[in-house]
Amino acid sequence: MSKKRILVTGGTGYIGSHTVIELQQAGYEVIIIDNLSNSNIEVLDGIEAVTGTRPAFVKGDVTDVEVLRKLFETYPDIKGIINFAASKAVGESVEKPLLYYRNNLVSLLNLLELMPQYKVKGIVFSSSCTVYGEPDINPVTESTPFKTATSPYGNTKQISEEIITDTIKSGAPFKSVILRYFNPVGAHPSACVGELPNGVPQNLIPFLTQTAIGVRKQLSVFGDDYPTPDGSCIRDFIDVVDLARAHVMAVARIVDDKMDEPVEIFNLGTGRGVSVLELLHTFVNATGVDVPYVITERRAGDIIQVWANPEKANKVLGWKAEVPLEETMRNAWRWQLKLREKGIM
Numbered sequence: 070m071s072k073k074r075i076l077v078t079g080g081t082g083y084i085g086s087h088t089v090i091e092l093q094q095a096g097y098e099v100i101i102i103d104n105l106s107n108s109n110i111e112v113l114d115g116i117e118a119v120t121g122t123r124p125a126f127v128k129g130d131v132t133d134v135e136v137l138r139k140l141f142e143t144y145p146d147i148k149g150i151i152n153f154a155a156s157k158a159v160g161e162s163v164e165k166p167l168l169y170y171r172n173n174l175v176s177l178l179n180l181l182e183l184m185p186q187y188k189v190k191g192i193v194f195s196s197s198c199t200v201y202g203e204p205d206i207n208p209v210t211e212s213t214p215f216k217t218a219t220s221p222y223g224n225t226k227q228i229s230e231e232i233i234t235d236t237i238k239s240g241a242p243f244k245s246v247i248l249r250y251f252n253p254v255g256a257h258p259s260a261c262v263g264e265l266p267n268g269v270p271q272n273l274i275p276f277l278t279q280t281a282i283g284v285r286k287q288l289s290v291f292g293d294d295y296p297t298p299d300g301s302c303i304r305d306f307i308d309v310v311d312l313a314r315a316h317v318m319a320v321a322r323i324v325d326d327k328m329d330e331p332v333e334i335f336n337l338g339t340g341r342g343v344s345v346l347e348l349l350h351t352f353v354n355a356t357g358v359d360v361p362y363v364i365t366e367r368r369a370g371d372i373i374q375v376w377a378n379p380e381k382a383n384k385v386l387g388w389k390a391e392v393p394l395e396e397t398m399r400n401a402w403r404w405q406l407k408l409r410e411k412g413i414m
């Protein structure tokens with residue numbers, strides 16, 4: 070039987086690249102489209118180094134419907150899509166809302182409009198725990214209500230979920246698995262792919278590993294006066310390879326006709342809330358590398374605490390977070406060392 074072909078938009082990005090590896094290792098044929106706006110072409114070398122197979126690649130923008138049409142004409146047997154192509158910096162989205170609405174929504178509309186024409190069976194969509202805002206109760210389940218989005222980025226995730234649901238409700242001939250990620254961290258244990266943010270990292274782990282290696286002077290812990298046990302914010306840090314595996318399971322439900330409902334939504338988290346300070350200490354203990362830090366003011370817009378109830382993903386998707394946090398921290402550090410070795414950072 071020939072391999073099933075999956076289109077991965079944003080496939081050279083952080084979560085995309087790890088997912089391409091897992092897809093290839095599970096026997097799928099992958100085609101990536103990426104505009105390389107926040108990644109680079111060498112990621113393909115990293116993927117090939119792990120799997121022995123270089124994925125097909127189209128440099129292009131998913132917001133350009135003609136580019137997509139041409140891709141579908143060239144690869145007419147695409148069975149499923151995993152849609153990572155999107156902008157994700159919360160702060161930037163407040164500065165440039167239209168850029169975020171265009172990138173994140175037009176790309177989705179293009180895909181949804183073309184899917185029936187090319188008989189694509191379904192789409193896996195990258196959503197986020199940001200849809201829950203500051204939840205009244207933790208852990209959150211998939212039926213925890215949305216809160217008003219606090220950034221255009223968060224709003225694009227809520228709107229995208231609604232667009233997908235409305236389209237499928239109207240009778241569109243495809244299905245969707247919506248995955249709500251908590252906080253993805255870490256890197257592939259091979260250190261062949263990982264996270265490579267442009268400029269000064271906004272997210273905790275890349276800032277932390279860059280501090281550990283001396284690129285940044287010190288890590289700022291944004292606030293230790295929150296109503297949490299140690300005063301710092303609490304998140305559900307999920308290993309990026311665990312997260313990538315969930316995408317393979319999700320796309321398999323689509324292409325193998327295993328879905329219970331035409332739209333299925335899953336929280337992807339560990340089920341364990343870990344504070345920023347706890348994460349910092351876990352990194353130091355796991356790697357033996359010191360990280361200078363200071364406590365600073367709270368960061369505007371941060372929510373206090375959120376962690377997942379992942380039971381639905383455990384039971385229905387058959388997925389469970391497996392990588393221990395210490396191992397995730399060692400992998401993040403290995404990746405940072407690799408970047409240094411290559412002279413990138």
Ligand code: UD1
Pocket residue numbers: 157158159197198199252271272273274276288289290291292302303304345368371372375
């Ligand atoms: C947020 C969104 C997430 C989105 C992500 C994209 C929520 C709950 N989460 O993640 O959906 O995909 O942005 O970027 O809205 N911190 C520091 N010092 C730093 C950096 C971060 O103390 O230098 C703290 C933050 O205050 C926060 C935690 O670390 O408490 C995690 O921050 P970050 O990695 O930026 O992710 P979120 O803001 O949780």
